[in-house]
Amino acid sequence: MGLQKTAQTHALQEGPIGNPKGRPKGAKNNTLEEVIDKALDKKIPMLNGGESGKITILEALTLKQVQQGLKGDHKSYALLTKGRERRESNQKDILPPILDAMRSLHEKHEEADRKTSSKTEDVQPPANNEDGDNDNKP
DSSP states (O other), X not given: OOHHHHHHHHXXXXXXXXOTTOSOTTOOOOOHHHHHHHHHHOEEEEEETTEEEEEXXXXXXXXXHHHHHHTTOHHHHHHHHHHHHHHHHHHHHHHHHHHHHHHHHHHHHHHHHHHHHXXXXXXXXOOXXXXXXXXXXX
């Protein structure tokens, strides 16, 4: 049997192909960022000065970097300071758009309040006499 005959017999077979049931509903298509975040947010036990507790893996890694930086590891120190600078610059970048959004929302609410207050000023209830009779009666 030659190579050509084998290729012809196995080329396209009839019947179901692929994954007919597909991915189950509700299954997540996790990105690398989501997998890393989930792993770093996992809590682990830790002893700190004789006290036991749980901290996230990210906190444990950060504490380790701080310890190494205090021992004189320049790379750990640079990593920590660079991370801090990046966090501070991100906060500065994020704040103005948030403030702008809040200002525009506030202006919309003020405009809506002005419209409702002007409508209530235009419509005045009929005045009543002291005896309770309405002036509109003939």
